[in-house]
Amino acid sequence: MTGPPLVVGISGSRRAGSYTRQAIEHALAVAERAGAETDHVDLGDVDLPLYHPDRSVEDSGDAADLLARVRRADAVIVGSPNYHGSYSSTFRNFHDYCGFDEYEDTVVGLLVVAGGGTIASPLDHMRVTMRGVHAEVVPDQVGILNASSKFEDGVLVDEAIADRIERMVEGVLAATRRRLLAAEHPVEVETEADD
Numbered sequence: 001m002t003g004p005p006l007v008v009g010i011s012g013s014r015r016a017g018s019y020t021r022q023a024i025e026h027a028l029a030v031a032e033r034a035g036a037e038t039d040h041v042d043l044g045d046v047d048l049p050l051y052h053p054d055r056s057v058e059d060s061g062d063a064a065d066l067l068a069r070v071r072r073a074d075a076v077i078v079g080s081p082n083y084h085g086s087y088s089s090t091f092r093n094f095h096d097y098c099g100f101d102e103y104e105d106t107v108v109g110l111l112v113v114a115g116g117g118t119i120a121s122p123l124d125h126m127r128v129t130m131r132g133v134h135a136e137v138v139p140d141q142v143g144i145l146n147a148s149s150k151f152e153d154g155v156l157v158d159e160a161i162a163d164r165i166e167r168m169v170e171g172v173l174a175a176t177r178r179r180l181l182a183a184e185h186p187v188e189v190e191t192e193a194d195d
């Protein structure tokens with residue numbers, strides 16, 4: 001393989017003390033320890049107007065730069081808070097700027113943070129929207145319930161959640177390495193249509 005894989009984290013909360021941001025930072029630290037390079041797109045800290053199909057990306061604040069950072073990624077770990085049983089508008093607004101150019105051939109891991117006890121529906125919704133841009137979403141995913149009890153002073157303190165993040169990141173890196181190896185050593189597979 002040519003070099004370490006690049007894993008980009010995307011945090012879909014604008015809240016100053018966001019647990020989503022803290023969880024994504026934790027996931028990126030795990031990826032770095034496993035040998036990846038990382039970059040964090042913190043959507044709480046960008047100039048990104050509401051997506052408008054009639055306006056060019058170049059005229060849309062930081063959009064062009066953010067999209068370029070996602071295009072460079074071999075893998076993306078996306079985090080969103082649960083807002084009303086789905087993902088946040090902050091995540092969705094950035095996602096509407098994205099398409100096949102950003103996500104085709106990109107491995108994705110999902111993470112959702114909830115104030116209460118529901119994480120299944122936002123994770124399902126993220127999985128569907130990621131399929132829509134042809135990302136390869138790994139099966140392991142992370143849901144953090146009752147988030148305020150899982151972090152202290154900006155740090156994740158829950159071992160079970162830390163283990164889940166570790167497993168999701170391992171899955172993302174394994175799938176990424178398989179993709180990079182396959183790209184380096186393409187194998188021709190004969191199908192009946194070739195006969």
Ligand SMILES: Cc1cc2nc3c(=O)[nH]c(=O)nc-3n(C[C@H](O)[C@H](O)[C@H](O)COP(=O)(O)O)c2cc1C
Nearest residue numbers: 013015018019020081082083084085114115116117
């Ligand atoms: C508009 C809005 C809707 C929310 N809806 C839900 C919800 O349906 N279920 C839930 O468990 N928490 C809900 N929450 C709580 C957030 O998931 C929780 O505050 C979370 O920590 C926010 O993520 P952050 O810390 O990354 O900003 C909602 C919060 C907001 C602001």
